[in-house]
Amino acid sequence: MKYDFDKVIDREGTLSYKWDARDINFPENPQALPFWIADMDFPCPEPIAEAVRKRAAHPIYGYSKVADDARTLAAVWQKKRNHWDARPEWIEFTNGIVPALSSMVAAFTEPGDGVIIQPPVYYPFSEAVVNNGRKVINNNLLYDGERWNINFEELEYLAEEPSNKLLLLCHPLNPVSRVLSEEELRRIADICLKNNVILAVDEIHSDLVYRHCRFYSMAALSKEVEQICVVASAPSKTFNIAGLQMSAIFIPNEKLRRKFQKETEKRVLYIANLFGATAFEAAYSDPECEEYLEQLIDYLWENYRFLDTYLKEHMPKIKCQKPDATYLLWLDFRELGLGDAELEAFCLKEAGVAFDAGKWFGGDGEGFMRINIGCPRSILEQGLGRLKEAYQKRGF
Ligand SMILES: Cc1ncc(COP(=O)(O)O)c(C=O)c1O
Numbered sequence: 001m002k003y004d005f006d007k008v009i010d011r012e013g014t015l016s017y018k019w020d021a022r023d024i025n026f027p028e029n030p031q032a033l034p035f036w037i038a039d040m041d042f043p044c045p046e047p048i049a050e051a052v053r054k055r056a057a058h059p060i061y062g063y064s065k066v067a068d069d070a071r072t073l074a075a076v077w078q079k080k081r082n083h084w085d086a087r088p089e090w091i092e093f094t095n096g097i098v099p100a101l102s103s104m105v106a107a108f109t110e111p112g113d114g115v116i117i118q119p120p121v122y123y124p125f126s127e128a129v130v131n132n133g134r135k136v137i138n139n140n141l142l143y144d145g146e147r148w149n150i151n152f153e154e155l156e157y158l159a160e161e162p163s164n165k166l167l168l169l170c171h172p173l174n175p176v177s178r179v180l181s182e183e184e185l186r187r188i189a190d191i192c193l194k195n196n197v198i199l200a201v202d203e204i205h206s207d208l209v210y211r212h213c214r215f216y217s218m219a220a221l222s223k224e225v226e227q228i229c230v231v232a233s234a235p236s237k238t239f240n241i242a243g244l245q246m247s248a249i250f251i252p253n254e255k256l257r258r259k260f261q262k263e264t265e266k267r268v269l270y271i272a273n274l275f276g277a278t279a280f281e282a283a284y285s286d287p288e289c290e291e292y293l294e295q296l297i298d299y300l301w302e303n304y305r306f307l308d309t310y311l312k313e314h315m316p317k318i319k320c321q322k323p324d325a326t327y328l329l330w331l332d333f334r335e336l337g338l339g340d341a342e343l344e345a346f347c348l349k350e351a352g353v354a355f356d357a358g359k360w361f362g363g364d365g366e367g368f369m370r371i372n373i374g375c376p377r378s379i380l381e382q383g384l385g386r387l388k389e390a391y392q393k394r395g396f
Contacts, residue, residue, distance in 0.1 A: 001046060001288060001291065001292075002295070003042075003043075003045075003292055003295050003296070005042050005295070005296065005299040005376060006376050006377060006378065007376060008041075008376050008378060008379060009041065009042075009043065011041060016039075017037060017039075018034045018036065018037045018039055018041075019034055022034060022354060025354075026348055026354045028345070028348055028349055029348050029349050029352060029354075031352065032348055032352045032353055032354040033352060033353050033354065033379070033382060033383045033386065034354045034372075035353055035354060035355055035371045035372045035373070035375070035380075035383055036354045036355055036356045036370075036372060037356070037372065038174070038237060038242070038326075038327075038328060038372060038374075039237075039240060039242045039243070039372075039374070040240045040327060040372075040374030040375065041374065041375040041376060041379060042240055042296070042374065042375075042376075043240070044239045044240045044241050044279075045239055045282075045283070045286070045288055045289040045292035045293075046288065046292075047282045047286035047288050047289055048239055048241060048279045048282045048283055048286075048289065050282075051278050051279060051281070051282035052244075052275050052278055052279055052282075055274065055275065055278045056275070061274055062274075063271055064271070064272045064273070064274040064277055065272055065277070066093055066246075066272045066277045066280065066281075067277060067280075067281040069281070069285075070093070070248075070277065070280055070281055070284075071088035071089070071091045071248075072088045073280075073281065073284035073285050074086075074088070074091055074233065074248040074250075074280075074284060075087060075088045075090075075091070076284070077233075077284045078217065078233065078250070081206070081207060081215075082203075082206060082215060082216070082217040082220060083216075083217070083220055084217040084219055084220035084231075085220070086219070086231075086250050086252075087252070090250045090251055090252045090257065091248045091249065091250055091251075092248075092249045092251060092257065092260055092261060092264060092270075093246065093247070093248055093249070093270065093272060094247050094249055094264060094269045094270070095245045095246065095247075095269055095271075095272075095273055095276070096234075096236075096245040096246075096247055097202060097204050097232045097234055097236075097247045097249075098124045098128070099267065099269050100232055100247060100249050100264075100269070101124060101125065101128040101168065101200070101202065101232070102128040102131065102132060102267075103260060103263040103264050103267060103269065104128075104166070104168070104200045104230060104260065104263075105128050105129055105132045105134055105166065105168075106132045106263050107256075107259040107260045107262065107263040108165060108166050108198045108200070108230075108256065108259065108260075109132075109134050109165045109166050110165075111132075111133045111134065112133070112134065112135065112163070113134050113135065113163050113164070113165050113166070114134065114135045114136075114137040114158075114161065114163050114164035114165070115128075115129040115134050115135065115136065115137060115164070115165070115166045115167075115168055116137045116138075116139050116155070116158055116159070116164055116166070116167040116168070116197070117129070117136060117137070117138065117139070117167075117168050118138075118139050118140065118141050118150065118169065118170070118173075118363075119138055119140055119141065119361060119362030119363030119364075119365065120141065120148075120175055120176060120358065120361035120362055120363040120364065120365035120368070121141075121170050121173070121174070121175075121361055121362065121363070122170050122174045122175065122202070122361065123360050123361055123362070125168050125170065125202075126362060128168070129168075135163075137158055137161075137164050138362070138363065139151055139154050139155050139158055140154075140362075140363040140364060141173070141176060141363055141364070143364060146321065147176075147178060147321065148173065148176040148178055148321075148330075150180070150184060150187075150188065152187055152188075152191070155167075155188070155191055156191050159191045159192065159194070159195040159197050160195055164197065165196075165197060165198060166197065166198045166200060167188070167192055167197050167198070167199050167200070168200050168202070169188065169199065169200065169201045169202070169218070170201075170202045171185075171201050171202070171203055171206070171218065172203075172205045172206060172208075172209065172215070172324060172325035172326055174205060174326060174328055175328055175330050175356065175358075175361050175365075175368075175370040176321070176330050177321065177323035177324055177325060177326050177328060177329060177330055178324050178325070179209055179213045179214075179215055179324035179325050180216075181216075182216045182221070185216055185218050185221060186221060188218070189218060189221055189222075189225040189228075189229075192228055193224060193225065193228060197228070198228055198230065198256065199218060199225070199228050199229050199230070200229075200230040200232070201217075201218045201219070201229060201230070201231050201232065202232045203217060203218075203231055203232060203233050204232060204233065204234050204236065204237050204247070205237055205325055205326045205328075206233070206325075207235075207237070207238035207293060208237060208238060208293075208296075208297060208300070208325055208326050208327065209297075209324065209325040210297065210300075210301050210304075210323060210324060210325060211297070211301070212324075213324045213325065215325070217231060218231065219231050219250065219252065226252045226253075227252060227253045228253070229250075229252065229253075230249065230250070230251050230256060230260070231249070231250040231251075232247060232249050232250075233247065233248050233249075233250065234246065234247035234248065235279070235280060235283035235284060237326075238283070238293060239279075239283050239289060239292070239293070240374070241276075241279050241283065244273060244275050244276035244279045244280075245273050245276050246272065246273055246276030246277060246279065246280045248280075300327050300373060300374065302377070303327070303373040303374075303375075303377055303380055304320070304322075304323055304329060304373060306377060306380065306381070307320060307329065307371075307373060307380060307384065308320050308322075310381075310384045310388075311331075311384075314384075314388045314391070314392075315387065315388055315391045315396070317333075317335040317336055317391075317396050318331055318332065318333055318335070318336070318387075318391070319331070319332040319335070320332070327372055327373050327374035328370050328371070328372055328373075329370070329371050329372075329373055330358075330368055330369075330370055331355075331368060331369045331370070331371055332367065332368055333367055333368065333369060334367035334368075336396055338367075340357070340359050340366050340367070343357075343367065343369070344357050346390060346394070347369060347387070350390040350393070350394070351386045351387045351389070351390035351391075352386050352390075353383045353386055353387055355369040355370060355371050356369065356370040356372075357369060357370075358370065371383075
């Protein structure tokens with residue numbers, strides 16, 4: 001089936017957090033066009049919608065379990081897409097990855113221990129650490145003017161501290177939209193192996209990788225690495241079903257898996273969301289979903305090219321880094337010379353576009369904005385048009 005990602009679908013009044021919670025998140029301008037948060041303005045693949053509709057037609061929505069073949073389907077997906085020989089019995093299902101991150105921190109560390117993260121990074125990473133009474137240990141990414149890189153020397157130093165027991169890695173890197181090479185992953189894994197640091201990798205964006213890149217799953221590097229790895233995966237970003245809250249956490253090491261299980265039981269994270277479980281099965285079993293994904297990747301890439309060309313032509317002082325993955329792009333506004341509050345006000349109030357502010361992600365994120373290009377091109381064009389008008393008015 002050919003999907004029409006150009007089609008504009010009105011999401012207002014659908015309980016969409018992106019569209020309908022702008023009054024809470026952007027009270028200074030609730031009418032701003034939303035390019036924030038990480039879901040897309042596209043319908044999900046038809047087999048998923050059909051499975052959910054079919055189940056919704058049965059009017060009893062009681063407590064649910066996952067389908068018997070869900071574990072196998074998730075493992076087969078890993079093998080097919082990431083060349084990782086993952087086993088079904090390693091999987092723990094949770095209602096989303098963010099709650100799972102919090103459980104990992106609680107399960108694998110003690111109060112007061114350090115958890116290493118690499119800002120700028122998806123902000124729930126630091127929240128998961130702080131909210132569990134652990135210490136955030138920042139290993140800031142380094143920007144070389146084109147790409148954001150891991151600071152390996154510092155990572156080595158931080159990992160040597162015995163109280164730093166866990167590394168939470170976001171890969172592909174959100175918000176800086178990078179895929180790490182096999183060599184970079186090996187360096188991280190070697191540092192963790194040498195220092196007994198557990199390596200939890202959030203691979204939620206791993207399916208949305210552009211054609212010039214190859215994604216390697218950390219756990220696929222070796223059997224040794226697999227034993228210190230926890231891999232968080234989900235079909236939620238891939239197929240735009242984030243509201244259904246269903247993710248698969250792979251934990252090959254049995255001792256770690258038991259610890260994680262104990263924690264998720266305590267937090268009652270194990271009861272499946274009925275529609276999440278229904279969608280999960282369809283997502284990983286119907287071949288049409290993979291066709292959708294291939295078309296989506298190409299459409300998103302064209303959106304990036306459209307945005308990049310538009311910026312170069314009309315707003316050359318705003319730069320977009322070439323993305324390796326995700327529909328979340330990292331825009332560099334630093335040449336405008338605005339302070340952080342002024343930059344936010346410029347985008348939100350003067351231009352009328354809602355982005356995720358770079359500073360929310362920590363590290364050296366100030367002066368950057370994250371834009372979500374998972375939308376029909378006409379919406380993206382409308383947003384860029386607004387930005388251009390404000391840019392020109394200011395005479396940048
Ligand atoms: C890196 C990363 N992890 C996790 C999530 C959210 O996961 P979930 O909705 O399953 O809690 C997001 C959403 O933006 C994300 O970017």
